[in-house]
Amino acid sequence: MTPIVIKTIQFFLSLSLLIVLHELGHFIPAKLFKTRVEKFYLFFDVKFSLFKKKIGETVYGIGWLPLGGYVKISGMIDESMDKEQMQQEPKPWEFRSKPAWQRLIIMLGGVTVNFILAVVIFIGLVFTYGEEYIANDSLKDGIWVTEKSLGDELGVQTGDKILSVDGNKIEALQQVLPEMIYGEKYTIERDGQVIEKTIPVDFIETLSEDREKARFISYRYPFVINDVPKNSPNADSGLQKGDAVVEMAGTPVEYKDQVIPVLEANKGKEVSIKVMRNGSPLDLTVSISDKATLGVVLGMSPEEYKEAGYLEIKTLKYSFLESIPAGWNKGVKVLTDYIRGMKKIFNPDTGAYKEVGGFAAIGGMFPDTWNWPAFWQTTAFISIILAFMNILPIPALDGGHVMFLLYEMVTGRKPSDKFLEYAQMIGFFILIALLLFANGNDLYKWLFK
Missing domain, CATH: 2.30.42.10 (PDZ domain)
Known part of the structure; x- marks a missing residue:
């Protein structure tokens, strides 16, 4: 199979798994609170379904439009915009008839499952494979800046020892570039002097101009x-x-x-x-x-580099109990880094918005060859992205529903159904605009870069 076919298969397998589990996060608490679930769908069934089967009171199906999935919960203003149902008197099994705290748990179920899934995957990865990295402080003669123009933009040069970013010590060489992308200040040692430097606000944009040269920081290779x-x-x-x-x-x-x-x-x-x-x-x-x-x-092989004293490769192995906090910490770290990245995106001066990508960008995250550790690593990362994006306070997303529920719980006043309908439509148009922007970025990069 060609690399693009392998990437596509991995993308749809990962996406399908994440969507089904996300919707289960809503489905299970809804059923626990005796709320009727009319539909449970992987992908959207606009006009028709590829497959559907009714079991009990719920229709389970697969739609043809792979833009997500949904559960249709009775008595809830959602993607279906079922106004006819909402005009009738509330029934005991409907979402709108349940206490606010139960509705809140139902709405938080999807993002909770996404984050827990990512942590479980990270636990499995560190338990099965451990972690291996080049110790940053073991580079006796500092780093190699392979692209001088990028190094000059950032303010680093070959031979520098990068000590920390935003006050956080860099343990692994592999952390240097991601931390630089998300960070604001960094500290280096140059010719025996410790120097603090500011990361240019538009550094992400500079990197995006030539993605092939983006990984411009490496360890120094002896000429052997x-x-x-x-x-x-x-x-x-x-x-x-x-x-x-x-x-x-x-x-x-x-x-x-x-x-x-x-x-x-x-x-x-x-x-x-x-x-x-x-x-x-x-x-x-x-x-x-x-x-x-x-x-x-x-x-030279990594072992030969290590034996020659050029660097140290640290290998961490975890017992099952040790892998639990390690997996949790990794999940929190990925989420924190993603939030840091989102802050950059919302600052136009960084140019980070140009790196926002759609389905092609997500599919490109998967490896060209079938690699289970890489597949699960990418799936965990996407799961955290879905958790974060869904909890944003945008009507039509879980976070929008949560925002209105919190308002109701604090004030004791429930927003009207008409207000929720309008909010849902506004949120839907916001999501369509974001979808077009992200995938438009993908198309632009494909055509012109």
């Missing part, structure tokens, strides 16, 4: 030969696998970032180099191509 192909111009130079280049054209070097400018300065020339082989220095002569390359393959 992994292979010298037979067709290489340096096949007969004496270079061997395992040679570590420590001097080139009279310039001391250790890392790839130090070698690159020397190669650029000596394109098309023969230069002398010094390598360390089995702990002993060796002088050689190599040819540099017109493209500033040696025609060799570089690289």
Whole structure:
């Protein structure tokens, strides 16, 4: 199967699971409080259904429009806009006849299930696979900024040690870029001095201009030969696998970032180099191509990097009991980071709104090949997004219903059905506008980027 087919299958599998469980979050408390549920649908059944079957008082079905799902609860102003039912006298089994606290639990059920599901997935992942990361404080000579223009925009350079973002210590190298995206200030160590810097307000927009270069912060690679192909111009130079280049054209070097400018300065020339082989220095002569390359393959395994003292890879294993708080903390962290990201989106100066995506963006989050850990990781993340988006106080979303219920519980006055109908319509148009904007962004990126 092609990558796009694999991504599509994962997207619909994940979305279907999340929608069904979200709606179960409403369905179960509704049934517990003896509230009639007329429909339980995966996807929307505009005009017709792909499948439907009535069991008891509820019709279960699958719609053809994959924009979500719903449960139709009797006596509730929702997506169905069933005005005829609302004009009749309230029945004991209807939503509107139940106490406010019961209605509140019914409405909070979906987002609660979404967040709990994400935490359960994270618990399963850390228990099954543990966690592995490069310890940020183990990088003895700091980071490598692979794209100088982005580094200059942010104010970091190769060799810097990034200590914290917004006062929070960076434990894992993999955390650096996400924290920079969400953060406002960061602290680095440069040439023995600790410096605090401000993250440019439009840094997200700068990153979005060239997504292929977005991951511009890495650990520094030592210039160690992994292979010298037979067709290489340096096949007969004496270079061997395992040679570590420590001097080139009279310039001391250790890392790839130090070698690159020397190669650029000596394109098309023969230069002398010094390598360390089995702990002993060796002088050689190599040819540099017109493209500033040696025609060799570089690289060491993570274990070799670790053994050489360049970095430390930490592996955390959890017992089942230990995985519970670890999974919870991960869920809270993902939710917190997403809220931080939303704050950026609502600030036009950041340009983050340009990164808002629709179905294509969500589908693109899944890997090109079938990978269960990556699938579940992405599903957990989307589940938290759904929880957060649904609790926003927008009429037509769960959060809109919760907002009106809280108003009723505080004031003792219930909003009129007519007011709720108008609010539902306004909320519906807001959601349509957001949907068009997000998917329009996807289309724009596909056409022009």
